[in-house]
Amino acid sequence: MLARRIIPCLDVRNGRVVKGKQFSSIQDVDSPTKLGKFYSDHGADELVFYDITASNEERNISLQFVSDVAKELRIPFCVGGGVRTIDDFTMLLRNGADKVSINSSAVMNPDLIKEASDRFGSQCVVLSIDAKKNDAGVYKVYINGGRKETDLEVVEWAKRGVELGAGEIVINSINEDGMKSGYDIELLQKITSTVNVPVIASGGAGKLNDFYEAIEEANVDGVLAASVFHFGEIQISDLKNYLNKKGISIRL
Secondary structure, eight states, X not given: OOOBEEEEEEEEETTEEEEEETTEEEEEEEOHHHHHHHHHHTTXXXXXXXXXXXXXXXXOOOSHHHHHHHTTOSSOEEEESSOOSHHHHHHHHHTTOSEEEESHHHHHOTXXXXXXXXXXXXXXXXXXXXXXEOTTSOEEEEETTTTEEEEEEHHHHHHHHHHHTOSEEEEEETTTTXXXXXXXXXXXXXXXXXXXXXEEEESOOOSHHHHHHHHHHHOOSEEEESHHHHXXXXXXXXXXXXXXXXXOOBOO
């Protein structure tokens, strides 16, 4: 059994790490370089950085914070937000990113997944999916930082993304984002039972047991969280010790 990964998520806006609830009520946290180094030094297995307004503002991702962060980290990191072309992939990877996450651009141009996978390998291509359950109980894919609903159903989109070459799926529940009431287990189970690539849970972690439930009940390969780490509510070392005692394979 591969070790499950603990992944802090750093949402970046105007060069600063920020956090909100259900993609709104944004507040400032810290600089990405400082916070990234802290997590690298304190047991995180990977990091994810999202430029959360790049897609909605129709601009490219900021490369400056990427190269600055790369100089400070000793762990792999993924970067996403505003990635639209193969050239964007090339620049991010050259600036030190280990993986590149695509979301809105993949929906609008699915061939980007295949092109990037063919060029850089599937291990570099992460398909991030923002999902929200509608009144009919159907999980729909959202783009532009969770602002725009699409006609895509989440499970079918995840399946197609993997067929095109995505090497990893990050599933973020808009309903649970920042609410600290637990991951959306139903949503995660739908994905992990369908695709054969690593699935990362995102959106909803509030207590230690939430991480355990996502791993144990939904069989995710990694658990991603933001505010509980950023504001010191949960220490990564404490979380890892907790999961280890619960029998979860984890890097201590």
